[in-house]
Amino acid sequence: MNATITYRTGSYYSETDTANHIWEISDEQGIASELYVSISDAEVMQIETREDRRGEGLARQLWDAANAQLGIVYHSLPAHRTPEGEAFASAVGGESVTECHIDSCDCTDIIDDDPYGY
Numbered sequence: 473m474n475a476t477i478t479y480r481t482g483s484y485y486s487e488t489d490t491a492n493h494i495w496e497i498s499d500e501q502g503i504a505s506e507l508y509v510s511i512s513d514a515e516v517m518q519i520e521t522r523e524d525r526r527g528e529g530l531a532r533q534l535w536d537a538a539n540a541q542l543g544i545v546y547h548s549l550p551a552h553r554t555p556e557g558e559a560f561a562s563a564v565g566g567e568s569v570t571e572c573h574i575d576s577c578d579c580t581d582i583i584d585d586d587p588y589g590y
Contacts, residue, residue, distance in 0.1 A: 475504070475530060477537045484508055484517055492517055493542065495534045505530035509538055515546045515569050519560055535564045 475497040484490040491511040497504045505521040521531050538545045547553070547561040547568040561568070 475499075475533060477534060479537075479541070481511065490517075493538065495537050497530050497534065499525070505534055507531070507534040507538055509542070509545050510573070513546070513569065513573055514542055514544060515573060516548055516557075519557065531560060532564055535566075539566070 478496050478498070480494050480496075482492060482494055484492055493509040493511055494506065495509075496506045501522070501524075503522070504525040506518070507516070508518040509515065510517055519531050519534070521528075535545065545566065547566055548557065549569060549572055550558065552572070552574075553561060
């Protein structure tokens with residue numbers, strides 16, 4: 473099922489100091505799936521699909537649209553991914569960023585088999 477994808481730029485949710493490419497798929501209930509990609513380094517900042525629309529390939533359609541428009545989109549470092557983000561990265565493939573872009577993060581100095589503390 474192909475969905476209509478809209479594109480815009482904007483902040484990451486309520487933050488005011490971020491700039492992102494944003495692709496969205498909406499339906500009669502609102503946003504069904506959305507992908508935020510950093511304008512500065514093409515890194516995935518957020519990918520989310522509403523629970524009732526999961527399994528329809530919406531996130532993959534957004535990923536494909538983003539890669540078609542930008543040429544390449546990068547996954548976050550594994551230490552920055554949720555379990556769902558890791559599953560998404562594994563499912564769609566693609567490259568990851570090679571360094572952390574968060575100024576206050578020391579994740580690259582930590583080797584942790586369970587970076588989420590679960």
